[in-house]
Amino acid sequence: MGAAPEDAGIDALIELMARLPGLGPRSARRAVLMMLKRRGQVMAPLAQAMAQVALNARDCQICGNISTTEICPICQDPARATREICVVEDVADLWALERAGVFRGRYHVLGGTLSALDGLGPDELGIPRLARRVTDEGIAEVILALNATVDGQTTAHYIADALAGTEAQISTLAQGVPVGGELDYLDDGTLGAALRARRRI
Amino acid sequence: MGAAPEDAGIDALIELMARLPGLGPRSARRAVLMMLKRRGQVMAPLAQAMAQVALNARDCQICGNISTTEICPICQDPARATREICVVEDVADLWALERAGVFRGRYHVLGGTLSALDGLGPDELGIPRLARRVTDEGIAEVILALNATVDGQTTAHYIADALAGTEAQISTLAQGVPVGGELDYLDDGTLGAALRARRRI
Numbered sequence: 056m057g058a059a060p061e062d063a064g065i066d067a068l069i070e071l072m073a074r075l076p077g078l079g080p081r082s083a084r085r086a087v088l089m090m091l092k093r094r095g096q097v098m099a100p101l102a103q104a105m106a107q108v109a110l111n112a113r114d115c116q117i118c119g120n121i122s123t124t125e126i127c128p129i130c131q132d133p134a135r136a137t138r139e140i141c142v143v144e145d146v147a148d149l150w151a152l153e154r155a156g157v158f159r160g161r162y163h164v165l166g167g168t169l170s171a172l173d174g175l176g177p178d179e180l181g182i183p184r185l186a187r188r189v190t191d192e193g194i195a196e197v198i199l200a201l202n203a204t205v206d207g208q209t210t211a212h213y214i215a216d217a218l219a220g221t222e223a224q225i226s227t228l229a230q231g232v233p234v235g236g237e238l239d240y241l242d243d244g245t246l247g248a249a250l251r252a253r254r255r256i
Numbered sequence: 257m258g259a260a261p262e263d264a265g266i267d268a269l270i271e272l273m274a275r276l277p278g279l280g281p282r283s284a285r286r287a288v289l290m291m292l293k294r295r296g297q298v299m300a301p302l303a304q305a306m307a308q309v310a311l312n313a314r315d316c317q318i319c320g321n322i323s324t325t326e327i328c329p330i331c332q333d334p335a336r337a338t339r340e341i342c343v344v345e346d347v348a349d350l351w352a353l354e355r356a357g358v359f360r361g362r363y364h365v366l367g368g369t370l371s372a373l374d375g376l377g378p379d380e381l382g383i384p385r386l387a388r389r390v391t392d393e394g395i396a397e398v399i400l401a402l403n404a405t406v407d408g409q410t411t412a413h414y415i416a417d418a419l420a421g422t423e424a425q426i427s428t429l430a431q432g433v434p435v436g437g438e439l440d441y442l443d444d445g446t447l448g449a450a451l452r453a454r455r456r457i
């Protein structure tokens with residue numbers, strides 16, 4: 056017996072919804088039932104918004120952020136050409152920093168940390184591309200906002216070495232990031248304090 | 257500042273997702289981010305399944321269940337023409353009974369309880385339609401599986417009175433339903449016990 060009795064379309068929808076983080080089978084059923092009752096006001100607009108984003112979303116060729124435009128809104132914004140680049144592991148970290156509203160420059164999204172096991176080397180993380188941006192855009196400061204984990208810090212040191220020959224000052228988040236903590240889980244105040252108290256490395 | 261910085265399409269999607277039960281702004285962001293990273297494997301199929309269901313879902317004209325077919329699969333299934341109708345308040349209750357697998361007849365979904373305040377009278381709950389089914393289909397038993405709340409029990413008594421002139425035996429869930437409890441929250445064992453121990457009224 057499926058999630059919704061005998062209706063293949065509704066069953067399939069519940070199963071797809073249940074794969075989303077934070078939703079199990081039970082909450083997926085409740086969400087789908089609510090949508091079924093409000094199909095015009097909730098389900099149809101949600102399906103359309105999702106289809107549009109699925110069609111248009113892409114990785115920004117400059118910074119690795121995900122957006123629905125060829126170049127992401129942050130890279131497009133002339134007010135953000137502050138000669139500062141903040142390097143993050145994941146788009147989730149970029150979102151967290153943007154929600155905190157503590158950084159007004161641009162980003163480089165690595166998409167992970169260096170890992171021989173996962174086949175993630177400097178090329179996969181776009182580190183040569185980052186180095187070219189630092190030179191071509193005359194970047195004054197690169198802030199390494201990686202997670203305070205062993206992998207994050209190993210990768211940060213690798214990037215600091217790779218950028219050692221450029222004009223850019225390299226700094227890293229310092230005060231306020233708990234050991235072993237992940238940026239995505241920090242409150243705005245902690246993130247802001249860590250950014251303001253960044254230190255050179 | 258929006259949910260996802262400056263990207264109107266992604267922002268709108270997060271806001272729509274956050275309206276679903278069980279998802280707040282935080283979990284909606286996480287769900288959308290996961291979909292963005294797996295747009296081909298997760299987001300596109302989910303958007304398509306949702307659009308299909310939004311387009312095809314409808315209330316079954318016989319029983320009030322929601323399905324993607326004109327007549328719902330339960331009403332279509334000849335094996336379920338058991339001359340028993342189970343009356344429930346909500347599609348969620350029908351789903352709960354189906355998951356428990358304890359009832360093999362057909363349903364009547366009221367879509368609420370009698371409420372002058374909400375403008376829900378016998379017509380809105382389809383009670384005349386239920387009465388016609390009981391006569392036309394030669395129904396032997398009507399099981400009133402309403403919530404054990406004041407509104408549920410008031411409505412159950414109204415339906416029992418409305419069907420008093422028919423040949424059908426009227427019964428109600430008894431043992432195992434906690435006072436004030438809602439069917440949708442009961443475990444399968446409790447639901448099964450309550451159904452087996454149903455009593456005439």
Ligand SMILES: [Zn+2]
Pocket residue numbers: 115116117118119120126127128129130131
């Ligand atoms: Zn960008």
Ligand SMILES: [Zn+2]
Pocket residue numbers: 316317318319320321327328329330331332
């Ligand atoms: Zn039906």
